[in-house]
Amino acid sequence: MFKKTARIQVEKPSFKLFEGEKWLVIMSLIGFILSAGIAIYILQNGEVILPEGNVKDAFSFNAAIAMFILSLAAILPLSGLSARKRKTFRWLMIAATLYSYGIETIQNFRGFNPRFSREGSIIDTVGGMLFGVVSLIIVILGLLLLVQFFRLKKPFHRPLLIMGIRYAFLSVLVANIAGIWMILLQDRFTGDSGNLIVLHGISFHAMQTLIVPCWLLERVQLKEHSKKMLLHVGSIAWMVAIMIIGNQTALGRSVFEGSVLSIVALILLVVWFGTFITALLHYVKAKSSTRLPSNEIGIERGE
Incomplete structure (x- = not known):
């Protein structure tokens, strides 16, 4: 048998x-x-x-x-x-x-x-x-x-994406706190001009703003240290900006007023945006370098 x-x-x-x-x-x-x-x-x-x-x-x-x-x-x-x-x-x-x-x-x-x-x-x-x-x-x-x-636990199969996801979820945590805050208040407004929906919305969008650059840099031939440094700088700038916006909202002040904190938050968001654009440019450069333009192909063939 x-x-x-x-x-x-x-x-x-x-x-x-x-x-x-x-x-x-x-x-x-x-x-x-x-x-x-x-x-x-x-x-x-x-x-x-x-x-x-x-x-x-x-x-x-x-x-x-x-x-x-x-x-x-x-x-x-x-x-x-x-x-x-x-x-x-x-x-x-x-x-x-x-x-x-x-x-x-x-x-x-x-x-x-x-x-x-x-x-x-x-x-x-x-x-x-x-x-x-x-x-x-x-x-x-x-x-x-x-x-x-x-x-x-390490080693991660896609370490850059995991890093971006972790930062994104910390931002989403802030969004969730703002959501619970609105439920308890039965309103979206705080103080004279604070608006929790602004904090709630911006924080949730970290699921795109902090993860997409990681996906782009996965496809780029750069030193791993340089990639991580760029992503850390952008993500930390985003998180600090979110905390400032949360502080402004808690004080009942609009994040769009011309205060020092609002200007600092704007500068930090510009820093994040700069890292996003840097990642995008590296990605575009990497994609273009993998394709040989048609006129160059013709030259190589002697046409």
Whole structure:
């Protein structure tokens, strides 16, 4: 009798962006489509719907969530989560995203504030409270993913991306704090002119601003030390700027006023932007050097 040997399939970790995250990408596309449709409506009918609705808010919210979900779809394969945990994370995020799209869009088109309605019925109030709970679920999922990326041990397969993701999640943590702050205040404004939505929005965009330069520099022939130094400088400048904006908001002051702190934050954002452009230029140079122009090909052939 021949002995049968059982084949044990070991799941290999994924290191490709977006791999296995079709449904998160679809959720992102839904948000972009909603935003495009709302933009067309605004052009034809304006943005305000009485008594409280403002469809411009729905436009910006859906676009921002769509971009955030697309960023999560890109980096989730690098998280090192098991297939079961990754599936759980994915579907919780999808459910939370669908509810967020729905209540933000429907309530604004009905003329009510989706979070803090003062004109709606008890159903509108309950819907806004549930929106707060869903927002907290998204915050908790983000915190769990932050912890997971900081738990990853060296050597990393894609160290530059992991470094950028870690910085990005620290910025997203600030965005989440601002979101919880708004829930507790039942408003987005602080003091005379502070606006938490500015802090919330800018901090969330670190998922693009701090990760894309890492992706660009992965494809560039530079010393690893130089790449990391450039990314550290840009990311730290971004984070300090975010903290200054948070301080201004906490004091009830607008980040757009001409104060010393606002100017310092602007300078730091310019420093970050300079590192972004540097990474982009190196990437473009690397891509162009791999292609030989057609006129040079003709010269080499003697044409």
